[in-house]
Amino acid sequence: MGGEKRRKLAASETPWDDVDAAELTPAQxxxxxSHRSIYSFRHEAHEGDVAFFNGYERESCPFCGGELVRFGHDRSGLQRYRCTSCRKTSTPVTGTIFEDRKLPLSAWADFLAQTFSYASMSLMTWEDRRSDTTIPYWMAKLFSVLEGVQDDVVLSGTVWLDETYVSEVAGELWHRPDGKLPRGLSRNKIRIAVGVDSGGRSIFVNEGKGITTTARTWAALGAKIEPGSHVIHDMETAHNKLVKELKLVSETHNGKALMGVPDKQNPLRPVNRMCFLLKEFLRSHSGFDREDLDGWLDVFFVTMNEPEDKLEKAAMVLDRAMRCPKTLRFREFYNVRPSSRGSD
Ligand SMILES: [Zn+2]
Structure with a gap:
């Protein structure tokens, strides 16, 4: 073995770049x-990232909202802007969830497609990468991007309504003064309103802990159902105000009486099915922080609603992440929850 020290290869190089392919072994x-193809994939992905970011023109300063002027490009090729008020410079990435990214956006696109692919959700919990800090960190970023995604949804036509519950995690359970756990729909259960309509849309709203009230149900659903719709539901009295105020045509069924009825004949089937899928989904993330319930409900909303294809969903979310004006708040979110901090 020669004493001459070999020059360290650059990331793009292989030991065989100057060797004729005919002289290489099949393994070499x-x-x-495979090295060349992975390298070129990474490299192209990076160039694609710059084009993606520059495709979103900044309309105002991410620091003060002031007017921007173009100010050349940074070293990676990102458009730079300078604020005419605070003089700070920014790029299309500043203040978005991608600001501190270390991986190409193709990894993000992959993560999103996986997250919105219902079938793979339970698998994700078992895979090694679930215990990695990357996934929870990205998930928290995703929650901040999705915040408000259900705001403009209004169910119409025929609307099926029901509720499902998720329990508090073991460490957060409320105990009675005698140390025992309360029974029934106690404050250890979080109520989720589920609505489905004949147009195939669905919504999932956190109604808070314990037994709901008419006021809470109204706050959760009052703006989410078109007045005059035909509503099919059980005999939940908390729905009374919805029916009255929105002049809904109400069709009620006794949930208990329907218990023996075959699934296909059950008039509440569309919403029952959605409650079942939601429970399965939440179960596949069973240890999740209940403070993140709204985020998980938004993820499930995107999973169950249009666009249908998971790649279209990924594109929709990437687009929303760039247009989402409140992403600067994400950093504050992590400042108050340092224990959740991860890295990517
Ligand atoms: Zn500014």
């Missing part, structure tokens, strides 16, 4: 070609 060929 395989390693060389």
């Amino acid at each position: 060929l395989l390693v060389r070609d």
Whole structure:
């Protein structure tokens, strides 16, 4: 073995770049070609990232909202802007969830497609990467991007309504003064209103802990159902105000009486099915922080609603992340929850 020290290869190089392919062993060929293809994939992905970011023109300063002027490009090729008020410079990435990214956006696109692919959700919990800090960190970023995604949804036509519950995690359970756990729909249960309509839309709203009230149900659903719709539901009295105020055509069924009825004949089937899928979804993330319930409900909302294809969903979310004006708040969110801090 020669004493001469070999020059360290650059990331793009292989030991066989100057060797004719005919002289290489099958194993060397395989390693060389796979390295080249991975390198070029990473490299192209990076160039694609710059084009993606520059495709979103900044309309105002992310620091003060002031007017911007173009100010050249940074070293990576990102458009730079300078604020005419506070003089600070920014790029399209400043203040978005991608500001501190270390991986190409293709990794994000992959994460999103996986998150919105219902079938893979339970798998994700078992995979090693679930315990990695990356996934919870990205998930928190995703929650901040999705915040408000259900705001403009109004169910119409025929609307099925029901509720489902999720329990507090073990460490957060409320105990009675005698140390025992309360029974029934106690404050250890969080109520989620579920609505489905004949147009295939669905909504999932956190109604808070314990038994709901008419006022809470009204706050959760009052703006989410078109007045005059035909509503099919159980005999939940908390819905009374919805029916009255929105002049809904109400069709009630006794949930208990329907228990033996075959699924296909059950008039509440569309919403029952959605409650079942939601429970399965939440179960596949069973240890999740209940403070993040709204975020998980938004993820489930995107999973169950249009656009249908998971790649379209990923594109929709990436677009929303760039247009979302409140992403600067994400940093504050992490400042108050340092224990949740991760890295990517
Ligand atoms: Zn400014």
